[in-house]
Amino acid sequence: MFDLIIKNGLVADGSGKPVQKLDLGIKGSEICALADLAEAEAGSVLDAAGHTVCPGFIDVHSHADFTLPSGPTADSLLMQGVTTVISGQCGISSAPLLDETRQEFIAVQGSELYPQPWREWTDFASYLDFLERLRPAVNVANLVGQGTIRAAVMGYSDAPPDSGQLKQMQRLAHDAMSAGAFGISTGLSYSPGSYANTEELIQVTKPVGEMGGFYFTHLRSEEESLLEAVQEAIRIGRESGATVQVSHLKAAWPDNWPQAALALQAIDTANKNGIKVAADMYPYTAASQPLISLLPLWAQSGGKQDTLSRLGDKVTRQKIQDSMKELSPCRFVDWQRVMISGSPLAPEYQGKYVSDLAAGHDQDPFNWVCDALIKTGLDMMMIMFISSEDNLRRILRHKAVMIGTDGTGVADQECLLRANIHPRNYGAFARILGRYVRDEQVLGLEEAVHKMTGQPAEWFGLSKRGMIKPGHKADLVILNPDKVGDLATFEKPHQYPAGIAHVLVNGEIVVHHGLATHKRPGRILRPDG
Numbered sequence: 001m002f003d004l005i006i007k008n009g010l011v012a013d014g015s016g017k018p019v020q021k022l023d024l025g026i027k028g029s030e031i032c033a034l035a036d037l038a039e040a041e042a043g044s045v046l047d048a049a050g051h052t053v054c055p056g057f058i059d060v061h062s063h064a065d066f067t068l069p070s071g072p073t074a075d076s077l078l079m080q081g082v083t084t085v086i087s088g089q090c091g092i093s094s095a096p097l098l099d100e101t102r103q104e105f106i107a108v109q110g111s112e113l114y115p116q117p118w119r120e121w122t123d124f125a126s127y128l129d130f131l132e133r134l135r136p137a138v139n140v141a142n143l144v145g146q147g148t149i150r151a152a153v154m155g156y157s158d159a160p161p162d163s164g165q166l167k168q169m170q171r172l173a174h175d176a177m178s179a180g181a182f183g184i185s186t187g188l189s190y191s192p193g194s195y196a197n198t199e200e201l202i203q204v205t206k207p208v209g210e211m212g213g214f215y216f217t218h219l220r221s222e223e224e225s226l227l228e229a230v231q232e233a234i235r236i237g238r239e240s241g242a243t244v245q246v247s248h249l250k251a252a253w254p255d256n257w258p259q260a261a262l263a264l265q266a267i268d269t270a271n272k273n274g275i276k277v278a279a280d281m282y283p284y285t286a287a288s289q290p291l292i293s294l295l296p297l298w299a300q301s302g303g304k305q306d307t308l309s310r311l312g313d314k315v316t317r318q319k320i321q322d323s324m325k326e327l328s329p330c331r332f333v334d335w336q337r338v339m340i341s342g343s344p345l346a347p348e349y350q351g352k353y354v355s356d357l358a359a360g361h362d363q364d365p366f367n368w369v370c371d372a373l374i375k376t377g378l379d380m381m382m383i384m385f386i387s388s389e390d391n392l393r394r395i396l397r398h399k400a401v402m403i404g405t406d407g408t409g410v411a412d413q414e415c416l417l418r419a420n421i422h423p424r425n426y427g428a429f430a431r432i433l434g435r436y437v438r439d440e441q442v443l444g445l446e447e448a449v450h451k452m453t454g455q456p457a458e459w460f461g462l463s464k465r466g467m468i469k470p471g472h473k474a475d476l477v478i479l480n481p482d483k484v485g486d487l488a489t490f491e492k493p494h495q496y497p498a499g500i501a502h503v504l505v506n507g508e509i510v511v512h513h514g515l516a517t518h519k520r521p522g523r524i525l526r527p528d529g
Contacts, residue, residue, distance in 0.1 A: 002042040003027050003507065009048030009478060013468040014055040014454030016446050024053065026474045029506040029521075034470055048478050051501060052445070055453035055466050056083025056475030057429045060280045061216075061247055061404025063087060064138070065094055066114035071411030072136040075516045079496040080429045080486075081477035082405070083505045084139040084465060084525070086456075089247060089406075090218040091147030091187030094118075095127035096172050098152040105151045107304045108191075111379050112344035112415055114408070124172075125179035131524045137510055138409065139475070141462065141525040143185040143216055144176035146204055147193030156303035158195040166203055174207035180526035182460060183214030183242065188229070189293060189329075191300035194220070198232055202239045209241025212527070214460070216245045222252040223328040226259045227266065234270045234277060244270075246279040248406050249395055252287070252386040253332035260391040264398050271400065278459055280404040281395045283431045285387040286490070288341060288406070288422040291380040294330055294369060296323040304378060311370050321366040333384070335365040339490065342381035342419040346372065349380070351420040351491065383422055383490065393442050396432075402456045403432060410494070423493040427486025430497030434485025445481060461527060474507040 002025040010019040011034070025033030025040060033040070062085035064074060077085065088094075094116060097105060106118050121127040124144055131140060149172045153165050161169065173184055184205055187193050196204070205215050215237055219229035230246065237244035246267065251260040270277045292300065292307070299320045300307050310316045324330040335355040343349040349357060349372065358368035372380060395401055407425035410416050429452060436442040443451070457466020464472045477500065484499030496514075503511035508521040 002032065002040060004044050004046065005037050005040060005042040006046045006048050006053060006476070006478065007037065009051050009053035011053045011468055012446050012449040014450060014457070014466050016450035016454065018446060019052060024468065024476070026507050029473055031468060031470055031472050031474050034468065046478065046502060050480065051478050052481050053468065054081070054449045054477045054479065055468055056477055056503065056505065057081045057403070057452045058456040058462065058466060059085040059405050060245070060402045060456045060460070061086065061089055061282070061406050063089055063407065064140070064409040065142070066116065067408040067410065067413065067416070068131070068134065068136045068140070069117055070115050071409060071413045072134050072520055073411045073516065073518045074137045074409030076410035076426045076496070077138055078503050078510050078516060079500060080427060081479065081500050081503055082138060082429060083475040083477070083503065084141065084462065085409070086141045086143065086182065086460065088143035088145055088181070089185050089216060091145045091185050091190055091193035093143060093145035093148045093185070095121050096123045096144070096148065096152055096176065097121070101152050101155050104155050104303050105148070108156065113342050113379070113381070113419060123179070124176035124181060128180050128524055135520045136522040137520045138505060138522045139465070139525055140522060141182050141460065142180065143183050143214070144173060144181045145193070146184050146186045146196065146201065147190060149173060149204065150192045150196060154192070156192045156301055158192070158298065158301035160197070161200060166200065169204045170207050173204055174211070177208055177211045177213055180524070181213065182527055183216060184208045185216040187218040188220035189218065191297060194297050195301070198235065201236050205236055205240035205242050213242055214245055215240065215242035216247055218247045221328060222250055223256050223332055225328070226251055226256060227262055230263050230266045234266065234275055237277060238275050244275070244277040246277065248287070248404065249279040249281050249401065250287070250387045251391055252329065254388070255332060257388045257391055260394060264395065267400055278400045278402065279395070279398070280402045281392070282404055282406050282424045282428050283392065283396065283436060284422070284424055285389060285392060286383050286385045286422065287387070288381060288383045291340070291369065291382045292373060292378050294324060295320060296327055299323070307378060308374060311374050317370055321370065324366055337385040339383045339420070340380060341383045341421055343376055343379070344415050344419070345376040345379060347418060381419070393436070396436060396442055401451070402459070403429065403452050417494055420490070421493050423486065423488030423490060426488035426493060426495060427497050430484050430500065431486035433479070433481065434499070438481060438484070462525060474504050476504040478502040
């Protein structure tokens with residue numbers, strides 16, 4: 001007697017093997033049988049005729065940690081088939097927080113778009129305890145942010161750490177790993193993580209490597225210095241012992257597009273030399289990040305108030321604009337391809353391009369950016385159209401590359417629903433299956449499912465997930481391969497994808513006939529399973 005039988009579907013089991021017509025028997029949170037179950041009994045039955053049954057998709061690059069507290073049902077993730085996320089990316093996790101720097105960190109990282117109940121935790125262990133009490137709809141594996149660790153110890157100083165500060169950062173990394181982090185992440189184009197040189201990053205990552213963890217990295221450059229940035233990541237992995245994950249791999253702006261193939265070659269060479277390196281990507285040619293990331297890093301040192309003071313000083317502001325014009329990424333920027341996506345304190349900017357906004361205020365784009373940051377207290381997000389479709393397809397095909405949204409989980413958060421956020425928040429996985437599998441045949445169906453399920457589960461050690469087999473957790477997606485596809489656009493991003501019929505997390509139905517059930521059966525995952 002099963003709790004649920006899924007019958008008549010074609011099973012893509014996550015291994016990459018050809019689909020097979022098999023039934024699934026589920027009891028509790030686990031798959032108990034994979035066979036012809038025509039004669040078996042069950043409490044309920046889902047008929048998957050004409051559909052493909054896959055393991056739940058694993059979003060290997062997620063910022064859902066910033067939206068789950070206010071939207072734990074994570075509808076935009078579940079509706080595209082995501083059942084597990086790896087969060088705490090790009091150097092910024094919500095913990096650990098130390099008393100002496102806590103308010104400074106919250107002032108910089110807090111946003112009207114992503115409200116957080118900061119009072120609920122201090123160290124990484126208490127943060128994971130909070131998530132377990134929250135009981136989100138998706139499974140969550142967590143990383144600790146190197147930027148958060150540096151901010152906890154040093155605030156937003158751009159100075160090198162002394163020996164005591166370095167040891168304290170190592171201790172916080174070790175404590176996070178002991179609490180249940182899968183690894184550490186860096187965001188090396190963001191303050192304050194970007195102030196660390198390579199030697200500091202190696203030392204802070206060593207406890208992670210010693211404990212078998214991962215080094216996720218938003219590279220120091222995705223523009224002209226992309227190859228140097230990839231080599232820096234490889235060196236950190238080699239010298240710390242951590243497994244390297246290159247986040248949202250891309251080459252930004254046309255002058256740098258030829259470097260994408262060379263970056264993939266560098267990853268191949270590292271793996272041949274015994275350094276474990278993989279990467280992830282999202283299937284869009286546009287990136288999204290805070291508008292403040294366009295400022296030179298020296299202008300962001302000291303935290304929010306120091307940055308605003310510099311922008312408000314006429315002489316310093318001119319120096320900032322001069323630096324922006326000379327340095328990456330702004331020296332490559334086409335302002336007609338930079339759109340304001342989230343601006344809760346000035347919503348009139350949302351969905352408009354910087355070139356048009358600047359012209360409307362009779363300003364050059366550099367002046368407009370500085371004024372807008374002052375007006376909104378630095379709380380602005382942008383979308384930049386920077387990559388090429390040819391590179392996207394090339395990266396997608398690579399055997400070491402997995403899939404992430406680089407997004408959040410949107411449910412009923414009013415402020416987010418008013419913003420023109422990146423459509424990857426709603427459609428990344430469906431877009432892979434619709435556009436790049438069915439329509440363009442860049443990947444085969446089984447290969448794509450493997451990249452989204454079995455491959456990341458094996459790579460990250462996500463025990464009993466990512467495969468359809470007896471004894472594994474019943475994280476499942478039932479989709480129509482002829483209809484699946486993304487509907488979210490940059491103009492109208494808040495649209496669920498087509499073709500996702502049912503989704504299960506730990507044996508519970510969270511999407512039923514294309515509608516969210518708002519159940520919250522997710523688990524907080526730890527490296528020990």
